[in-house]
Amino acid sequence: MHAYIIDLFPLCFKDKLLPQAIDYLQKAFRVRRQSGPILLSRQCATNQYLRKRDDPHRYCQGPCADITKCGPVVVPEQHLQQCRVCSESGKSCGPVGPPDGEGVARADFVLYVSATTTERCGQENIVAYAAYCQLESELDRPIAGYANLCPNMISTQHQEFEGMLSTVKHEIIHALGFSAGLFAFYHDDDGKPLTPRSASGLPAYNESLGLYQWSDKVIKRATRLWDIRGGHMVRHTVHLLATPRVVEEARRHFNCPILEGMELENQGGAGTEFNHWEKRLLENEAMTGSHTQNRVFSRITLAIMEDTGWYRANYSMAENLEWGRFLGCDFVMKSSLIHSQINLLLLFLIQEFSWHVGGEYQRSSYCGIQENQPGEINYGVEHYGPGSVCLYQKSPFVMEQCTKRMTYPDWGSGCYKVSCTAQGLLVWVQNDSYPCVRTGQVISVSIRMNGWVYSGQLICPTCSDFCSDCPLPHEIPPLNTTKSARLDPCSRSSCLVVNLWQLLFSLTPLLIGFLLCGRD
Numbered sequence: 001m002h003a004y005i006i007d008l009f010p011l012c013f014k015d016k017l018l019p020q021a022i023d024y025l026q027k028a029f030r031v032r033r034q035s036g037p038i039l040l041s042r043q044c045a046t047n048q049y050l051r052k053r054d055d056p057h058r059y060c061q062g063p064c065a066d067i068t069k070c071g072p073v074v075v076p077e078q079h080l081q082q083c084r085v086c087s088e089s090g091k092s093c094g095p096v097g098p099p100d101g102e103g104v105a106r107a108d109f110v111l112y113v114s115a116t117t118t119e120r121c122g123q124e125n126i127v128a129y130a131a132y133c134q135l136e137s138e139l140d141r142p143i144a145g146y147a148n149l150c151p152n153m154i155s156t157q158h159q160e161f162e163g164m165l166s167t168v169k170h171e172i173i174h175a176l177g178f179s180a181g182l183f184a185f186y187h188d189d190d191g192k193p194l195t196p197r198s199a200s201g202l203p204a205y206n207e208s209l210g211l212y213q214w215s216d217k218v219i220k221r222a223t224r225l226w227d228i229r230g231g232h233m234v235r236h237t238v239h240l241l242a243t244p245r246v247v248e249e250a251r252r253h254f255n256c257p258i259l260e261g262m263e264l265e266n267q268g269g270a271g272t273e274f275n276h277w278e279k280r281l282l283e284n285e286a287m288t289g290s291h292t293q294n295r296v297f298s299r300i301t302l303a304i305m306e307d308t309g310w311y312r313a314n315y316s317m318a319e320n321l322e323w324g325r326f327l328g329c330d331f332v333m334k335s336s337l338i339h340s341q342i343n344l345l346l347l348f349l350i351q352e353f354s355w356h357v358g359g360e361y362q363r364s365s366y367c368g369i370q371e372n373q374p375g376e377i378n379y380g381v382e383h384y385g386p387g388s389v390c391l392y393q394k395s396p397f398v399m400e401q402c403t404k405r406m407t408y409p410d411w412g413s414g415c416y417k418v419s420c421t422a423q424g425l426l427v428w429v430q431n432d433s434y435p436c437v438r439t440g441q442v443i444s445v446s447i448r449m450n451g452w453v454y455s456g457q458l459i460c461p462t463c464s465d466f467c468s469d470c471p472l473p474h475e476i477p478p479l480n481t482t483k484s485a486r487l488d489p490c491s492r493s494s495c496l497v498v499n500l501w502q503l504l505f506s507l508t509p510l511l512i513g514f515l516l517c518g519r520d
Helices: 011-028 158-176 244-254 299-307 328-333 337-350 494-519
Strands: 002-006 029-031 049-051 058-061 083-086 093-096 110-114 128-135 142-149 219-229 232-241 311-313 354-357 360-364 388-400 405-407 413-421 424-429 432-436 442-449 452-459
Touching: 011 029, 011 158, 029 299, 128 158, 142 158, 158 299, 244 299, 244 328, 299 311, 424 442, 432 442
Parallel strands: 002 110, 058 083, 110 142
Antiparallel strands: 029 311, 049 058, 083 093, 128 142, 219 232, 354 360, 388 405, 388 413, 388 452, 413 424, 424 432, 442 452
């Protein structure tokens, strides 16, 4: 992939964010059939095009436009083919004007990147948007696209880098193939179109959708019976991405062998509908239509890219998606009160949050970022930074001094550092380590920090989730709790120092009297 960057601000996006996004995508996807240098067709002044049978070039009916754009970006002349035009009758066609440019060598896709305030940036919550510009002639694979980042939504705060990175990857994946405008151009593994073509070489055009119409080998319609309230059933039509690998991965993820495909978003208007996975089913999957924190690119997203017929996917680049995993056909095919309750439970377990003060971003709850570390008042004795993970709290942590006791009302999970040893997983709370030898083991914590005694309980995660060397089943000792002796909030505290000074002052008159009597 070659990135051509225009007017991008700030520079950290050019130097850090885009290279990381492109590096991930180059590792995740490999083009099946590579071609020579990329040269783009020129746009036509009349926006009317002609194609000739067995000719890969596109001809203008009338003159070529003075400039050719990919999204908001003007394509450089060296990236363009020679202008090709046909007469009004279409019988006389040929090249005119300057010859082909040198093109973009050693690239399978050219991405034109800009940071321009456009009309679309004025829409609510639009951070960035992207699309393909042109397709190659043999397999209809996108060879050029654009991504525009809306300047007023760009954040340079370190805490938001991961979110911005996910957004950029999300948008580029749209340009590479996950797009309703491209569904009708998907091919099978043998290079044959999954959607029939007309005499023009193109699929039929759906005027109402404003898209080329896909076949049911790509998108299927299905009717679900939804229990919306107290046994009241309604019919609900859904659209499912039904290509082979997507079906396989969706069935495996939900543990539903009869699932017809992966449901697409059915609301949100142009740009969201059909262009994303259904949010209620995949929640924090990065290719859903609205962004949640802890966004992941799952095997299902890698599968759709491979099912385009244009790429090979490297599934080792897939990230772990917990939402909906192994919850069965009822979860993925029904809507009911139970479904809603499961959603709420899952949201509690995996959702991360952002804190804002006075409308300004302060920090997020992502455990791996050190800048998210709370200030002096750290109710759960949490630790943010490399090596920290989210653990369940069995009970709320209590902060105590001699005469004060504080409990944070929001509890349930927190960030704590973990490490791996030959004996298995260790959980660290401040400078104290606690061995986790069994999933579900309860750790009782009592430590002193900043003049407070903190007490609470954590639940051990599964060792193998974080460590490669874990005790074998016969090596695991009987289940018990790991406890630390509860500290006295008044011992060795500032409260004790104050009491000693008060005692000293109360004895001062007696001491002075004793000295005076001694003189007599």
